[in-house]
Amino acid sequence: MxxxxxxxxxxxxxxxxxxxxxxxxxxxxxEGFVVQEDHLGVWLSLPELKSPKEVVLLKWxxxxxxxxEYEPKAPAQRSPVGFGH
Amino acid sequence: MQDAPKFExxxxxxxxxxxxxxxxxxxxxxxLPPISEEEHAIARKFExxxxxxxxxxxxEIFGRQRMEARAIALGxxxxxxxxxxxxxxxxxxxxxxxxxSSWRLGIxxxxxxxxxxxxxxLVADAMDSQTRSELQRLRNMVLFGLxxxxxxxxxxx
Numbered sequence: 001m002x003x004x005x006x007x008x009x010x011x012x013x014x015x016x017x018x019x020x021x022x023x024x025x026x027x028x029x030x031e032g033f034v035v036q037e038d039h040l041g042v043w044l045s046l047p048e049l050k051s052p053k054e055v056v057l058l059k060w061x062x063x064x065x066x067x068x069e070y071e072p073k074a075p076a077q078r079s080p081v082g083f084g085h
Numbered sequence: 086m087q088d089a090p091k092f093e094x095x096x097x098x099x100x101x102x103x104x105x106x107x108x109x110x111x112x113x114x115x116x117l118p119p120i121s122e123e124e125h126a127i128a129r130k131f132e133x134x135x136x137x138x139x140x141x142x143x144x145e146i147f148g149r150q151r152m153e154a155r156a157i158a159l160g161x162x163x164x165x166x167x168x169x170x171x172x173x174x175x176x177x178x179x180x181x182x183x184x185x186s187s188w189r190l191g192i193x194x195x196x197x198x199x200x201x202x203x204x205x206x207l208v209a210d211a212m213d214s215q216t217r218s219e220l221q222r223l224r225n226m227v228l229f230g231l232x233x234x235x236x237x238x239x240x241x242x
Contacts, residue, residue: 005222
């Protein structure tokens, strides 16, 4: 599942709470909009951030659980064939 | 007949799908597209028969039609998203970027023209499934690209 584009509630681990202390002090559950995910973690847009295009990294090891609304989607597309045009 | 889109579409690069290749393979020779002298020479260079080259060309046509249809469907979905915003937002173009497998939306806003880039996967998830949650992801990414974070979080504020 790719989280990009979803608003997700993350249950923070102690190291996550500490890392985000300066942005969202005292929160156990962080709700954010996932702009992108990569090998480091999820890049979040938060209402608390100053700029509308500013994002913050929440590392994979900084949260225990993620909760979001989910609906099953179509199977993955088949691989393309032939030359690129 | 559907109305012509009010935005430009550009699909400069794409692949034919497995289904399109199969469909082209089953076409009678009489329905294959013609080839030019130049294409005939290319076929020779790659040691392909004219018929095989014409089938490859048909796969290309199917692929282009599919990508153009996807661009139009995406554009109409984005127009619907923009119509819910205040006046001054207009979709100007939808462009497929073959190298990065992404779609670029050219959007005029009350302030300036902005480009919003969406991954192939996000667009495919939304357009193929048409589920509320996948369409919501598409909407959110468009709004974020336009700097309208306020609308993503508005229900929660």
